[in-house]
Amino acid sequence: MCSDHVRADLQYLLSATYEERIAAIYKELWVDNNSSEAVFRMMNNIADVPARMTAPALLVVGPGGSGKTAIISQIYKHVKNSEKLLFISMAESPEINIKKTLRSALAMALELPPSSSARPQSGTDIPNEMREVIKLRGVWGVVIDEFHDVLLRPKQEQRTSMSILKKLVGSEYGLKLFCFGTVIARNALRSNEEFKRRFHEVELSDWVESEAFRSFLFEVEESLPLKRPSNLYSEKMVRLLLFLANGRMDKTLDVIRGAACYAIKMEVEQINEDLLKRAAMSPWGY
Structure with missing residues (x-):
């Protein structure tokens, strides 16, 4: 299993329990921007x-x-x-x-x-x-x-x-x-x-479609203990996230975290468009 999409210091979580991985997702996260x-x-x-x-x-x-x-x-x-x-x-x-x-x-x-x-x-x-x-x-x-x-x-x-x-x-x-x-x-x-x-x-401005936002999403994805890459920084994912969160920092992170938890519980191990929409509608429904 390739784990290059996860930060080196967090790769050990890929073999952790569901509960441990979800707990890690909700730890305080700081990404320079x-x-x-x-x-x-x-x-x-x-x-x-x-x-x-x-x-x-x-x-x-x-x-x-x-x-x-x-x-x-x-x-x-x-x-x-x-x-x-x-x-x-x-x-x-x-x-x-x-x-x-x-x-x-x-x-x-x-x-x-x-x-x-x-x-x-x-x-x-x-x-x-x-x-x-x-x-x-x-x-x-x-x-x-x-x-x-x-x-x-x-x-x-x-x-x-x-x-x-x-x-x-x-x-x-x-x-x-x-x-x-x-x-x-x-x-x-x-x-x-x-x-x-x-x-x-x-x-402080809300996010817009930009290289800065893609770089932010790249670093966020590196912090998620998912076994498969999600490519959050791809064009379609960027546009969907901007639509779902209106560019707001905390809402963007809430949607991504919720989607990551769905991905773990449903054993798909990556965030896709459907999971982002689910998380936006029901962030705690996983």
């Missing part, structure tokens, strides 16, 4: 910018499922000195009694008690505890996921959050900002002239 490489390159270039009156700020926008959170998960591997970055998610806390604000999210990321976010000298100040920990740890930048949630708050809270961000990028802290969110974040920032000037914007 043009969009993510561009973001990492910009982040590394920004990391090299010396201290100045206002630190650089980057806004990465894209629809849900376009790969923003996946990029954030890879920053540790692709961005220099990333252990000195502060990571914040503005998604609402599942704890009903806790209303997340930018200040409380900062406290959480700094491993400070929530109470330390509630004692600023004024509504827009950063508490002394936070200031000291930021400087003590040598934090040089802040990564904010779900950044649009900062901007979808009551006006007073929005103004407070914007004032805190302004202080973070100002000369006292000089922290570089890397914000990830939906186009709502872009639209909100464009209504604020001062912040529109501070942020450089990058938009």
Whole structure:
């Protein structure tokens, strides 16, 4: 049996059980692509910018499922000195009694008690505890996921959050900002002239028929423990995947993974057009 279509480090899975192979299919998968490489390159270039009156700020926008959170998960591997970055998610806390604000999210990321976010000298100040920990740890930048949630708050809270961000990028802290969110974040920032000037914007696009997409599919196929090649990068498969997933990153992977599981369970050992359609209709029906 030829196994050249599977990555060398995964070829052992070809003799594993159905359950083990399906579990492997659903493990976290990262494939470098043009969009993510561009973001990492910009982040590394920004990391090299010396201290100045206002630190650089980057806004990465894209629809849900376009790969923003996946990029954030890879920053540790692709961005220099990333252990000195502060990571914040503005998604609402599942704890009903806790209303997340930018200040409380900062406290959480700094491993400070929530109470330390509630004692600023004024509504827009950063508490002394936070200031000291930021400087003590040598934090040089802040990564904010779900950044649009900062901007979808009551006006007073929005103004407070914007004032805190302004202080973070100002000369006292000089922290570089890397914000990830939906186009709502872009639209909100464009209504604020001062912040529109501070942020450089990058938009993550959906896949289209291109060599970059074929290369992506080639690498994805190499990660699938199927005994026969599927040729996902062929013209007919590319067009079908674009149609089924509308070019969206997460949907594309969901369809391929579901189809691979069908291929294992039905013992055909390769993905074909019919299995892609089945997976799009019923991803867990295998």
